[in-house]
Amino acid sequence: MITLSLLHPIKQLPVQVWTFENESVIRIGRSTDNHVILYSAVVSRHHVELRRVGASWELVNLGTNGTYLDGKRITQVCITDGAVIRLARSGPNIQIRLGAEALKNLSHRQETDRTMTQRSDDLPLPTDIMERHKPDATTPISSQEDAITSRFLSGTIPVPEHLRLPDADLEGDGLLTFAAETTPDPVQPNSFFFNSPDSQAERLPQISAEIVPAIDAQAASEQVPPPLSIQPSGILSGIPSSAVRVCSHARGGDYFCVDCGQPLRVLQTVCDYQLVRLLGQGKIATTYHAWKAGQHVALKLLNPDWVDNAQARGALECEADLLRPLNHPCIPHFIDLLMLDHQAGLVMSLMPGPTLSQTILAAGPVSLQRAIDWILSLCSVLEYLHQFAPPIVHRGIHPQNLLRMSRTDGSEAIALVGFGAIKALVLDQAISPHLNGYVAPEQMDWQATAAADLFALGPLLAYLVTGRPPVSFYADQGDGMRFCAVMVSAFTPDVVEIVHRLTDPKPEQRFPSAAALAEALRFARVETSFPVDAPLHE
Template identity: 35%
Template sequence: MITLTLLHPVQATPVQSWTFENENLIRIGRAVDNHVVLYSAVVSRHHVELRRKGLQWEVVNLGTNGTYLDGKRIQQATLTDGGILRLARSGPNIQIRLGSDQRPATPSARMETVPEGRLVDVEKGTYSGEEEAIGTAAEPSSHAEDSTPTSSSSSLTAQEEEEAEFAVTGQLPVHLLSEWRAPPACQHNHAQENDIFCIDCGLPLRVWKTLGNYQIIRALGQSNVYLGWRSGLTAVIKGHSLAASRDEIRAFQRQAQQLCKIQHPVLPQFWEAFECGSDSYLVSEMVYGQSLKQRVQEQGSMNVIEVSRWLIPVCELLEVLHQQDPPVLHLHIRPSNLIHPYVKRQTTELVLVGWGKAAVLTSESGTFIGTVGYSAPEQQEGKPEPASDLFALGATMVYLLTGYEPETYFRWGTREYRLYAEDIPHLDPRMVDLINCLTHPDPRERYPNAGEVKKRLQEIATITPTVSSGAS
C-alpha cells in the first residue's frame, strides 16, 4: 500500500490524500488521465511515475521542470517512507507513506472521504474571473518555473517585491503610499491608508500604471488582466500581446468586435478595445458579487432544482455565443466564474465572468486554455469546440451538487478515464444522465447544443423538490 498526501505549500499540513493498494504504476501530472491530477503551471501534463519494484517503490521523472525527492533533484530514485516529493522547483509537495499502518482518511476518488474542512477557496474575493494559470498542449518550457519568484530565490529588489504584492492585493506598506498616489484630483484627505478609492468622490487614490486612457489600479489574477478606472467607472482590462502570431491577433480582434456587439444579461458589458505599446486590450465592466463556488462553500451544496434554475440562463447565453460566426467559446466555465452580482441586473441573477481566457473558434490548434477537471479532452489537446463549453457546464453541475471538484468522480471505466455521475450518492437519475452526457470524452456524444441542455434543465427544474436533491 502507498499513500500520497498533498501538503499545504506554506503550513505543510495535509490538503488531500490518495491511497493505492493494488496498483503497480501510479501517474501524477496535470492531465486528467493521471491517477493524481495536480493543477499547477509548472507541473507537466505527465510529470512523474511511481513504479512498484518488488517490495519497493521508485519514482521516475517525466516532467520538463524536474522532480525533487527530499530536496534533491532526481531522474529516478527509490522511495522511502515519509519522503517528500516535489514537482518542479516551486511546485506542489507530496508526502509518501508506505505500509498499511500509515493510511489516513483519503478521497480515493470518492467524495465521502474528502475532509470537509479542506474545501478552501484561496481565491476568496468579490471578483473570481481569473484563477488558474494557462497551460499548453505541449510540456511547459524549462524556464517556466524560473520566471516565478519564490521566497528562497528571487531576483527582485525589496521595493519591487512590495510593488508586485500591491499589484495583486492592492495593499502597500506605508512608506510606499506616497509614490503610488494618483494626481491630486481628489481633495478629500480623510481616506484610510489602504483605501484604493475615495469613499466620497470615488476617484482612485493611487495608481499602479496607465494604459491608454485607463488608470490601472491592480492586477486581477494572472494572464495580463487588470482592474482599471476611467471617468468614474471601474473596468476589467484584458491584455493581449501584439507579438503573437498574425492568426492569434486576428482572432483577438474578431473576438473583441463580437463581444462588444453582443448584449445579454448573463454577459458582462464589453465597452471597447484599444492598443497601447506592444499590446492590445479588451475592456469590460467590473462585476462585483459572490461566486457560486463561494455560495456553496458558505451555504452547502445545492439540490438539482437550484442547480437547474441557476444554469438555465447560462445555457441561453451559450446558445447566443455558439451561434456566432465564428462561434465564441468561453473555455473557462466553472463555479468561481459564475457570479451572483451585488447590484441586481434586470432579468438575471447570474453573470458569467472570466472572459480574459475566452477564445474565438479558429482552425488553429495546440493551445490549451482552461482548467483541468473542467476542460474537455479535446480542449486539453488544443482543439476546442462549442461542445467543450458544455463539458465544463456538466463539470460545474458536479461541484454545485456536491461541493467537491469534478475530478473527485473521475475514474477508469471499461475503456476510458472519465467522470461517472452515478458515483455521486443520492443523485437524481435524470441529473446523472445529463451530467454523463455533457462530460462524455467524445464531443460527438454530448448534447448537440446548449439549447438542448436548457430544455433538459427546464424539465428537471419542474421536479418536486422533496423528491430530488443533490449529494448528501
C-alpha cells in the same frame, strides 16, 4: 525577509517562529495547502494572506471569523514591523516582523524551533497530521509553552488547548472534513464588488428580470453567502512599486475616494485608463480594475513577454472581435481595443459578483436543486452565444469564470466572463490547469462546436454539489476514460442520465442545444439534497 511568531496566549512571548526569505505570498489557515498550518476551531481553512507589494507587505483577511489588528476587524491593510494580528476574536495572536533584524532578539530555543522557511510541495496526509499532533506520553513537559509546542509537527503553528479542534473524522472517501467558511479564492478577471463597510461602493449594474430567467426563490434561501467578494490588490512586474496618490481628500477609502470617487492610488496609466488594482493574471495577459473619467472597467493587457508578439496581438484582436457583437447583461461588453507600439489591451465592462468557485470554497457544496438552478441560468447565456452563425464557443467554462450577479428583483443570475481561451488556441498553448476535468475531448480544435461548451456543464454540476475537482469523477468503465456521472452520489438517477449524455466523448451524442439541456433539467426528478459541510460558527 518576514518573520511570523506565535505569541503565548498569556505571556505574549514567542512560542514558535517561522521565517520566509523568498516568498511573495504567505498563507495562514487550517488547510494543509497553507504555508503555515493552524488547527483551531475558530480559524478558517484559508484565513489570512500576506502579500509582498514592492518593499512592503499587505495583509488580506479571508476568514469567516475575521482578522483583528489593534482590536479592529480588518479586511485589507498594509503591515508595519512589529504588528500583532489576531485570527478571530478569541483566536491565536501572531506577531509580524519585517527584515533580518527581527531574528536577532530570538532565544536559542526559539531559533532552533524555527521550522519552515519555504512551503514544501510534499504536504503530509491529513491522517499523518492528526497522528503526529497527539502528545507523546513518554516526553516530559516542563512548562505550558512546552506543552503547546510538543503537540505539533514542523510547519504548523501550535494552538492553545481551548482553541484546538477535536479529532476530525475521516469520511468514506478518505478526505479530512472540516466546517466550511467564507474563504474566497483568487480574484478572477471581471469580478468586481466592494465589501468594505467604510467605503461607499458605487451602484453596481443590475440585470432585468425580464431578460434572464429567475433562480428559484426557495433554492436561493439556502445558506449561501451573498454576492460579495474580497478583491485583493497586487502589483506585477513592469508596474511601479510605489503607486501614485491621486486624491487628497482626508476621509479616503479602500481604492476610491468616498468624497469625489477618484482612485486613491494609481499603479500605472495606459491611454488615460488608470490601473487601480490587479484582478487576475495569466500566462499571456493580466487583467486590471481600471478607471477613466468616472467609468470603472476591466482592462486586459498583454504581458511583457507577449506584448511585441504579432500572434499574441492577433489573438487579443480575435477576443475583441468575439466580444464586440455581444449584447447580453450576463456577458462583459466590449468597450475599446488599445493597440500601441509597446502595449496592447482590451477594455471591457466590469462585472459584479463573486465566482462560483469563491462561493463553494466559502460555504461548501450546495444542494442539487440549487446547482441546477445555476446551470439553468447559464444555459440561457449559452443559448444566446450559440445562436450566432457560426456559434460563438466560449471554450473556458469553469467555476472561476462564472459570477453570481444580483438582479433588480433580488434574485440571482449567472454571468459568464473569461473569453480569453481563444488566445490559447491561436497561440497553440496548453490548456489551462483550471480547465482540467471540464474540457471536452475536441475542445482545443478550431472545429469545436457548441457541444464543447455543453460538455463542461456536467463536470460543473458535479463540482457544485460535491466541492471536489471533476477529475476525481473520471474513470474507465469499459468504454475508455470519461466522466462518470454515476460516481457522483448527490445525483439522482434522472440527473445521472442527463449528465452521462452531456459528457459523452462524441459531440453528436450530446444534447443538441442549451435549450434542450435546460428542458431536460427542468423535468428531472431532484430529491432533497443537502451540502456536505455546514457553515463555520465561532
